[in-house]
Amino acid sequence: MKFGVVVFPGSNCDYDTFHALQNVMEQETVFLWHKDSDLQQVDCVVLPGGFSYGDYLRSGAIARFSPIMAEIKKFASAGGLVLGICNGFQILLEAGLLPGAMLTNKNLKFLCQHVYIKIENNKTAFSRAGRKSQVLSIPIAHFDGNYYAPPELLAQLEERKQIVFRYCDRNGRLTEEANVNGSLHHIAGLINEQGNVLGLMPHPERASEKIVGSDDGQVIFQSIIDYWEKKPGGRKKKAGKTVRPVVSPLPPLVGSL
Amino acid sequence: MIDDKTLADHNLTRDEYDFIVKLIGREPNLTELGIFSVMWSEHCGYKSSKVYLKKFPTKGKYLIQGPGENAGVMDIGDGLAVVFKIESHNHPSYLEPYQGAATGVGGILRDIFTMGARPVAVLDSLRFGPLDKPKNRSVAEGVVSGISGYGNAFGVPTVGGEVYFHDCYSQNPLVNVCCVGLAEKDRIFLARAQGVGNAVIYVGAKTGRDGIHGATMASAEFGKETEQKRPNVQVGDPFKEKLLLEACLEVMAKGLVIGIQDMGAAGLTCSTTEMAAKSDTGMEINLDLVPQREEGMNPYEIMLSESQERMLIVTSQNKVKPLQDVFSKWDLEAVVIGKVTEDEQLKAYFHGELVIDIPVKAVVDLCPAYRRPVEAPAFVRRLARFKVPGMPPDLDLNQVFLQLVASPDIADKQWVFRQYDHMVQINTIVLPGADAAVLRLKGTKKGLAMTLDGNSLYAYLNPKRGGEIAVAEACRNLACVGAAPMGVTNCLNFGNPEKPEIMWQFKEAVEGIARACRQFDIPVTGGNVSFYNETEGQAVFPTPVLGIVGLVDDVATIPAAGFRGEREAIILLGENKEELGGSEYLKLVFDQEKGKAPELDFRSEKSVLEVCRQAIKQKLVRTAHDLSEGGLAVALAECSIKSKKGLGFQVRLNDPIRTDALLFGESQSRIILVAKEKNAGKILALARKMKVKARVIGKTGGKKMVIWHRKKKVVEQPVELVRDAFKNCIPGYFRV
Numbered sequence: 004m005k006f007g008v009v010v011f012p013g014s015n016c017d018y019d020t021f022h023a024l025q026n027v028m029e030q031e032t033v034f035l036w037h038k039d040s041d042l043q044q045v046d047c048v049v050l051p052g053g054f055s056y057g058d059y060l061r062s063g064a065i066a067r068f069s070p071i072m073a074e075i076k077k078f079a080s081a082g083g084l085v086l087g088i089c090n091g092f093q094i095l096l097e098a099g100l101l102p103g104a105m106l107t108n109k110n111l112k113f114l115c116q117h118v119y120i121k122i123e124n125n126k127t128a129f130s131r132a133g134r135k136s137q138v139l140s141i142p143i144a145h146f147d148g149n150y151y152a153p154p155e156l157l158a159q160l161e162e163r164k165q166i167v168f169r170y171c172d173r174n175g176r177l178t179e180e181a182n183v184n185g186s187l188h189h190i191a192g193l194i195n196e197q198g199n200v201l202g203l204m205p206h207p208e209r210a211s212e213k214i215v216g217s218d219d220g221q222v223i224f225q226s227i228i229d230y231w232e233k234k235p236g237g238r239k240k241k242a243g244k245t246v247r248p249v250v251s252p253l254p255p256l257v258g259s260l
Numbered sequence: 261m262i263d264d265k266t267l268a269d270h271n272l273t274r275d276e277y278d279f280i281v282k283l284i285g286r287e288p289n290l291t292e293l294g295i296f297s298v299m300w301s302e303h304c305g306y307k308s309s310k311v312y313l314k315k316f317p318t319k320g321k322y323l324i325q326g327p328g329e330n331a332g333v334m335d336i337g338d339g340l341a342v343v344f345k346i347e348s349h350n351h352p353s354y355l356e357p358y359q360g361a362a363t364g365v366g367g368i369l370r371d372i373f374t375m376g377a378r379p380v381a382v383l384d385s386l387r388f389g390p391l392d393k394p395k396n397r398s399v400a401e402g403v404v405s406g407i408s409g410y411g412n413a414f415g416v417p418t419v420g421g422e423v424y425f426h427d428c429y430s431q432n433p434l435v436n437v438c439c440v441g442l443a444e445k446d447r448i449f450l451a452r453a454q455g456v457g458n459a460v461i462y463v464g465a466k467t468g469r470d471g472i473h474g475a476t477m478a479s480a481e482f483g484k485e486t487e488q489k490r491p492n493v494q495v496g497d498p499f500k501e502k503l504l505l506e507a508c509l510e511v512m513a514k515g516l517v518i519g520i521q522d523m524g525a526a527g528l529t530c531s532t533t534e535m536a537a538k539s540d541t542g543m544e545i546n547l548d549l550v551p552q553r554e555e556g557m558n559p560y561e562i563m564l565s566e567s568q569e570r571m572l573i574v575t576s577q578n579k580v581k582p583l584q585d586v587f588s589k590w591d592l593e594a595v596v597i598g599k600v601t602e603d604e605q606l607k608a609y610f611h612g613e614l615v616i617d618i619p620v621k622a623v624v625d626l627c628p629a630y631r632r633p634v635e636a637p638a639f640v641r642r643l644a645r646f647k648v649p650g651m652p653p654d655l656d657l658n659q660v661f662l663q664l665v666a667s668p669d670i671a672d673k674q675w676v677f678r679q680y681d682h683m684v685q686i687n688t689i690v691l692p693g694a695d696a697a698v699l700r701l702k703g704t705k706k707g708l709a710m711t712l713d714g715n716s717l718y719a720y721l722n723p724k725r726g727g728e729i730a731v732a733e734a735c736r737n738l739a740c741v742g743a744a745p746m747g748v749t750n751c752l753n754f755g756n757p758e759k760p761e762i763m764w765q766f767k768e769a770v771e772g773i774a775r776a777c778r779q780f781d782i783p784v785t786g787g788n789v790s791f792y793n794e795t796e797g798q799a800v801f802p803t804p805v806l807g808i809v810g811l812v813d814d815v816a817t818i819p820a821a822g823f824r825g826e827r828e829a830i831i832l833l834g835e836n837k838e839e840l841g842g843s844e845y846l847k848l849v850f851d852q853e854k855g856k857a858p859e860l861d862f863r864s865e866k867s868v869l870e871v872c873r874q875a876i877k878q879k880l881v882r883t884a885h886d887l888s889e890g891g892l893a894v895a896l897a898e899c900s901i902k903s904k905k906g907l908g909f910q911v912r913l914n915d916p917i918r919t920d921a922l923l924f925g926e927s928q929s930r931i932i933l934v935a936k937e938k939n940a941g942k943i944l945a946l947a948r949k950m951k952v953k954a955r956v957i958g959k960t961g962g963k964k965m966v967i968w969h970r971k972k973k974v975v976e977q978p979v980e981l982v983r984d985a986f987k988n989c990i991p992g993y994f995r996v
Contacts, residue, residue: 012591013499015415019686022702038589052684054413057499113408115681144412144681209683214700214815216689 332785357402389430471566727772755799
């Protein structure tokens with residue numbers, strides 16, 4: 004299958020996400036430049052983490068006006084798979100592709116650490132490779148990850164099983180301490196009603212290889228791949244060759260000027 | 261005519277002024293005077309330090325680029341090079357902690373990517389006043405947020421460093437930032453203005469009135485009026501820097517750059533004159549073309565502004581358009597402001613008038629160097645004579661152990677590190693808080709190890725030894741992850757060099773570092789000198805900070821920082837001596853910062869490190885940790901605290917020395933290695949072969965930390981209790 008990683012000015016997990024998809028998951032992956040309006044026939048769009056437009060004004064608030072976002076909205080409404088990681092999640096919220104909003108972490112500080120999240124709903128395109136209640140160790144790195152939604156919306160999200168991942172402790176318990184950023188209902192990952200757009204605060208690309216401490220993030224990428232390969236019309240595509248992104252953005256990050 | 265007050269405002273002496281007049285053959289105008297004053301400031305011109313810095317060894321097997329460029333470069337194989345450098349941003353960080361620290365990060369990042377490298381890691385060495393004072397807390401909080409705010413948004417992981425507290429830093433905090441980058445070995449870019457007629461292009465952010473004379477500010481003592489200098493601090497924009505990084509690397513990859521230099525200290529002045537001087541050329545620029553953020557800026561302000569996120573690029577005329585296209589893709593300005601000339605003069609026009617006309621080499625190369633008077637301060641001999649008092653009979657060492665682990669210098673710095681994104685770029689395989697940080701090099705088995713070290717109390721008691729130990733400890737930290745040291749960068753933080761005592765401290769420390777680097781056979785590739793860390797006559801302790809990078813051949817061999825399994829053998833490499841001078845123990849229990857700094861014998865140090873690296877290479881080591889502040893007992897405690905399973909230890913010692921010195925003495929050249937029982941013999945045999953003293957001192961396991969000395973139980977504490985004490989110390993100060 005073919006993944007597209009969007010590059011906004013200020014995205015900084017774009018290469019990491021590219022590396023995890025292309026080199027670790029061995030899926031064909033391309034960069035999508037924010038000024039473009041061509042999605043290059045990708046099967047899944049990933050909005051990576053970072054600080055798009057410096058996160059000035061509000062996290063994700065400016066990125067939603069990028070030309071590519073109009074295409075992504077069309078793509079999503081046609082059922083295309085969209086994964087927003089960290090800043091990508093914030094952008095999806097700002098763009099109205101997911102409900103709710105992010106507040107600053109409860110301790111008012113940036114937090115970078117490994118956390119545990121629990122698969123609350125393993126029937127989605129983004130979690131089907133995991134077991135229900137499976138605990139994953141995946142890092143977070145954000146300032147504004149404290150999910151907020153009004154009570155009636157929260158009730159609706161619960162009822163429709165749109166909460167896919169929750170912060171928990173290593174044993175899967177929903178303790179106050181484990182909910183590091185203060186998110187309501189411990190929400191770490193949220194899906195839209197149609198089930199094709201997921202926002203996730205933790206970074207699965209940072210937990211895709213044992214050498215960096217955990218490969219639990221593969222569950223999320225593998226879910227997407229499984230879903231795609233099993234759906235009608237979906238089929239295994241040849242994997243691209245391994246790319247070593249060292250200094251310059253490889254493959255060349257070409258976009259319209 | 262330039263009067264005395266103007267000269268004083270520019271930190272220039274009458275002699276220096278007369279020399280300028282001689283060099284340019286006439287009286288300089290105010291703008292020209294400003295240019296000389298920043299370029300000849302201590303910060304840019306190294307006028308007090310130059311004569312001593314020559315003592316550093318600067319040649320080495322892997323060296324590609326030594327001192328004199330924006331950063332040092334070492335060959336790490338596989339066609340790759342590591343580019344690294346450390347910088348101080350001490351003065352601005354006191355005046356405006358957030359922006360001071362943030363722009364410190366921004367500045368060093370540009371030093372790295374201007375050479376064609378992608379920054380892959382930042383480490384910082386921070387020193388604040390004690391946290392029980394609100395002002396110190398606010399400085400610490402601001403600095404940490406500033407580093408976090410800039411580094412995180414830019415997308416470089418902050419992977420380690422050190423944080424220490426002492427009252428001498430209350431009014432002069434130290435913020436030293438080290439950046440490490442990766443480049444392709446055959447694509448290193450230098451600050452060169454080659455090719456007469458080539459275009460001089462200004463790229464990045466617009467020029468404003470911020471940071472004018474920042475370098476001059478950093479070249480004088482702080483006094484009562486210091487607060488008014490706040491406008492001298494620049495304001496950072498990490499978002500713009502990230503765009504600048506991508507645009508610069510893209511034009512470099514496309515072959516559109518001949519020479520490039522960032523605009524850091526002394527801004528446009530430094531970049532134009534240095535690039536030209538290094539290429540035996542000159543430059544002619546039109547100041548009206550410089551993108552400006554504010555109206556009505558005069559030539560003086562434009563040339564001396566230290567606005568951030570700017571670069572100067574030289575390229576051939578036919579590459580200007582494609583270069584501008586790349587910058588415009590990244591929404592950045594790239595404006596041709598002039599051209600390279602033959603006459604070795606910097607000429608600048610403003611509103612059609614020639615306002616600067618000075619020889620570039622005079623500005624860059626002829627800054628006077630001073631061999632300032634040196635004199636050993638009286639206190640050095642007095643403090644060295646200090647006799648450590650006997651161990652008080654009622655002293656509860658078990659309690660002291662707990663207090664030491666929970667003292668701010670030793671306690672957990674997670675409160676700091678978790679505010680930094682230390683994982684972005686997904687290369688960080690040894691997280692902050694270990695002896696050295698390690699990045700894997702994607703696509704290879706290799707790892708890049710790096711560490712920052714310095715103990716200012718040792719340097720205060722004995723600056724030469726302090727310098728030597730800083731190098732040795734950094735190498736020891738690298739050995740604990742299995743890395744051999746390759747190259748050194750250093751940041752030398754001292755008081756006012758015009759005082760003979762300070763100059764003596766500096767000279768001694770440099771000699772110590774130089775000697776140690778020669779012993780370890782590692783070149784100094786660059787660094788930074790920060791003088792005038794002094795307020796109202798009170799100088800900081802001499803604080804040399806060493807940044808050393810090394811290479812791990814196979815990242816799979818890297819031991820953990822904490823205990824991993826029950827009943828594993830704990831081996832001590834090196835000797836326990838009865839040394840308590842300058843120790844944390846002496847400070848905590850006797851409230852004394854006195855005595856002799858620990859001895860250092862290079863031969864035994866090198867053998868210990870070699871044994872450690874060999875044992876790791878042979879995959880015999882499960883856990884490794886060096887002994888530093890707090891000595892043996894604290895090192896063991898740290899291994900326990902960092903154990904994922906919360907494993908304790910049982911250690912039995914029989915050394916014929918005082919128990920307190922045995923537990924908490926800070927003798928050098930010691931490392932703890934932990935191995936499976938069946939492998940312990942192999943490590944001991946390895947040590948015997950290298951003539952290193954080594955022995956099994958105990959085993960891991962249990963829920964308690966227990967140490968016996970001559971059949972007497974001297975330490976017994978539950979792991980959990982010690983861990984909580986270790987973890988809660990620093991956050992405790994910030995819970996209001």
